Amino acid sequence: MQLSNARAIVTGGVSGLGFAVARHLVAHGGKVALFDLNDDKGAIAVAELGDGNARYFRTDVSDEAAVAANVDAAKDFLDGLNVAVNCAGILGAGRVLGKDGAMPLSQFQTTVMVNLVGSFNVAKAAAAVMQHNDASADGERGVIVNTASVAAYEGQIGQAAYSASKGGVVGMTLPMARELARFGIRVMTVAPGIFWTPMVDGMPESVQQSLSASIPFPSRLGKPEEYADLVAYILGNAYLNGETIRLDGATRLAPK
Secondary structure, eight states: OOGGGOEEEEETTTSHHHHHHHHHHHHTTOEEEEEESOHHHHHHHHHHHOTTTEEEEEOOTTOHHHHHHHHHHHHHHHTSOOEEEEOOOOOOOOOSEETTEEOOHHHHHHHHIIIIIHHHHHHHHHHHHHTTSOOOTTSOOEEEEEEOOGGGTSOOTTOHHHHHHHHHHHHHHHHHHHHHGGGTEEEEEEEEOSBOOHHHHTSOHHHHHHHHHTSSSSOSOBOHHHHHHHHHHHHHOTTOOSOEEEESTTOOOOOO
8 A cells, every 4th residue: 555545544643653653644645534532632733734634533432433433524534544543542550459459340441442442443443434445456445553562462560451451452453354354454463662652751761761771672762653664564565464563672571
């Protein structure tokens, strides 16, 4: 797929990894629909990208009906839909047995609903639209890229909910790719390591330096632009399908 032909929904698209993807696609001639829940940042993002290139849709990705409605609206704005990139997510940190007792089930459920169910909601709604696209020369009609985390593999203490949700994203990648293959829709997942995101920006500098030192090479946090570069490569390489790619500088998370 040529990036100039990308008509993309990007969840979590007004900041962090999602905004980096949106900016990269627009810079190469694509159009984006930004699904997020921050109206102020949504307005800022659209102003930077240009209102002819981007539109913000207030979207709770865990709400099935709202996602379906906004996917249809996004398709109209984009004049088509052939890319969905799921970057929306929450950390949901908390110990199974904390100082105040066992983790409330609602906390676990909320993390899974946003990170896993939200990714599924957007993917299935987008695929329902993409299946009707005209096929490219090699039969492709669309690409879905989900975001997991290295915590899907080496979850730390306090990440039971987060790791479970991201592990679910990894687990659904291959079966979804196999199922959607008959429609010419590819499904890929990226598992980032420790990246500069709004969550990290709020950490003390000493913590940021410690995180950077834990990464073998390059010994720094990942840049959102590097995530966007990988997503762009996935879109352009039609033989990438059904796989999760770690983007982590060879880091492996310690227990805590």
